[in-house]
Amino acid sequence: AGGNVVIVGGGVGGATTARYLKLANPDISVTVVEPKASYHTCFMSNEVLGGERTLEGIEVGYDGLKSMGITMVQDRAAGIDPDAKTVTTAGGETLSFDRCVVAPGISFVTDGIEGYDEAAQEKIPHAWQAGPQTALLRSQLEAMEDGGLVVIIAPPNPFRCPPGPYERASLIAHYLKAEKPKSKVMILDPKEKFSKQGLFTQAWKDLYGFGTDDSMIEWNTFSKVGAINKLDAAAMTVETDFESFDPAVINYIPPQKAGKIALNADLADDSGWCPVDKMTFESSKHAGVHVIGDAAIATAMPKSGYSANSQGKVTAAAIVAALSGKEMPQPSYVNTCYSIAGTDYGFSVAAVYRYNAEDNTIAGVKGAGGLTPVDASAEQRKREVAFAHSWYNNIRKDTWG
Ligand code: FAD
Numbered sequence: 001a002g003g004n005v006v007i008v009g010g011g012v013g014g015a016t017t018a019r020y021l022k023l024a025n026p027d028i029s030v031t032v033v034e035p036k037a038s039y040h041t042c043f044m045s046n047e048v049l050g051g052e053r054t055l056e057g058i059e060v061g062y063d064g065l066k067s068m069g070i071t072m073v074q075d076r077a078a079g080i081d082p083d084a085k086t087v088t089t090a091g092g093e094t095l096s097f098d099r100c101v102v103a104p105g106i107s108f109v110t111d112g113i114e115g116y117d118e119a120a121q122e123k124i125p126h127a128w129q130a131g132p133q134t135a136l137l138r139s140q141l142e143a144m145e146d147g148g149l150v151v152i153i154a155p156p157n158p159f160r161c162p163p164g165p166y167e168r169a170s171l172i173a174h175y176l177k178a179e180k181p182k183s184k185v186m187i188l189d190p191k192e193k194f195s196k197q198g199l200f201t202q203a204w205k206d207l208y209g210f211g212t213d214d215s216m217i218e219w220n221t222f223s224k225v226g227a228i229n230k231l232d233a234a235a236m237t238v239e240t241d242f243e244s245f246d247p248a249v250i251n252y253i254p255p256q257k258a259g260k261i262a263l264n265a266d267l268a269d270d271s272g273w274c275p276v277d278k279m280t281f282e283s284s285k286h287a288g289v290h291v292i293g294d295a296a297i298a299t300a301m302p303k304s305g306y307s308a309n310s311q312g313k314v315t316a317a318a319i320v321a322a323l324s325g326k327e328m329p330q331p332s333y334v335n336t337c338y339s340i341a342g343t344d345y346g347f348s349v350a351a352v353y354r355y356n357a358e359d360n361t362i363a364g365v366k367g368a369g370g371l372t373p374v375d376a377s378a379e380q381r382k383r384e385v386a387f388a389h390s391w392y393n394n395i396r397k398d399t400w401g
Helices: 012-024 045-049 132-143 164-179 197-208 260-264 305-323 378-400
Strands: 003-008 028-033 071-073 077-081 086-089 094-096 099-102 106-108 149-153 184-189 217-221 228-232 237-240 249-252 256-258 289-291 332-342 345-356 361-364
Touching: 003 012, 003 094, 003 305, 012 028, 012 099, 012 305, 012 378, 028 305, 045 132, 045 164, 077 260, 099 305, 132 164, 132 249, 149 164, 164 184, 164 197, 164 217, 164 332, 197 217, 197 332, 197 345, 228 249, 256 260, 289 305, 305 332, 305 378, 332 378, 345 378
Parallel strands: 003 028, 003 099, 028 071, 099 289, 149 184, 149 249, 184 217
Antiparallel strands: 077 086, 086 094, 106 256, 228 237, 332 345, 345 361
16 A cells, blocks of 8 residues: 655755655655755755856756656645644645655744845855855856955854855865955854864865965854854945954855744744654654754754755655554664865765664764875875765765656
8 A cells, every 4th residue: 555645845855755755665645845846956056156067067857756656746835734634835735645754954044133134145145055046156256356355154053064164165265266366265153163174174275275374265263253243235244243344245154944844834843953753754743744854853964965865765764664554674874975175175074873762863883984084195085076976966866866
């Protein structure tokens, strides 16, 4: 027998779950609700900013899902009723489910800084959801004069893609070094340390003069420059407690929470993220509804596309088991985050995770992962870029078909 699964979101988590449900049991009816006609991957979007890839190069359609018999509803989910077991769409459709999977990604906290709101994003893009914002940020980089300053304001933890802001700084510097060498990238950071910091700072030393007076990249923490007080989109200024900056381009990446539909459907706790059973990703708040990807609290797993993909497979297995009355086997999870810092210069962090029933956590398996060494050879670093590109092609195919 099949069953009826409705998936909210056709991004990494949602699409992977849809495909793996169908692969496991073609009799399950799978419907994906997604407002966009096509998806732009955030992974490799920093290469678009650096000029190494086009926006079309990170776009993926839904024909692969449709060809497996998955129903795509091009609409926004407006409500989820866990008791009635229905999802309603903004267009007024009501979809019934036996199980629902919610994978809406992130939403942004836009209040708290003078001058910044959703309207300001038209001049101050976050580009933390790929698509038009990526194109806008790239066009601003192209339009700026040589000698201009690019300010990237990184978000506080936890947030989507922990190495992302630092890869972005690297690839923008890569572009500026070739095209506008008098320009600089300044990161303003609420954090005192960041993901793969040793590897990034080594790369910045090797490629962009980091640590010298002439560095193309500067990293300032809020403890040094003060917290952001005001962003003026018209004047293009950034004011912190102690300083003010006059950048040509501002990339403010706001603090984040689970996607709005997860918040509205009462799936999040006070942290703004969604607690789940770490074995099945079923919501701790509403039975029969699973939350995966960036929106979920997944203990040690970072908010990454590879994590969302891995969680999608486990969730598909959990749903297949639940719908057929079988026991769910003990899951394991995997994640690798590649970062590209410049020409032939890549590195990665990899981990395998196990579910721990005693305390409902997901923890790294000792000895099963690792980090590129800081003193890796030029050949190794070049190979990591090839691995990153090959990972990209594979994950796209594995997720959307
Ligand atoms: P998403 O992929 O964002 O999908 C959410 C989907 O839900 C969207 O398509 C959205 O339109 C839809 N949606 C939202 N609300 C609704 C609603 N109400 N109804 C219906 N649909 C809705 N990860 C890696 O693994 N490797 C990388 O190298 C990497 N690089 C990155 C670089 C950058 C610059 C950024 C920003 C991120 C990067 N990531 C990377 C992280 C990765 O993109 C995310 O972790 C991943 O997309 C999370 O998947 P998700 O399914 O939770 O959300």
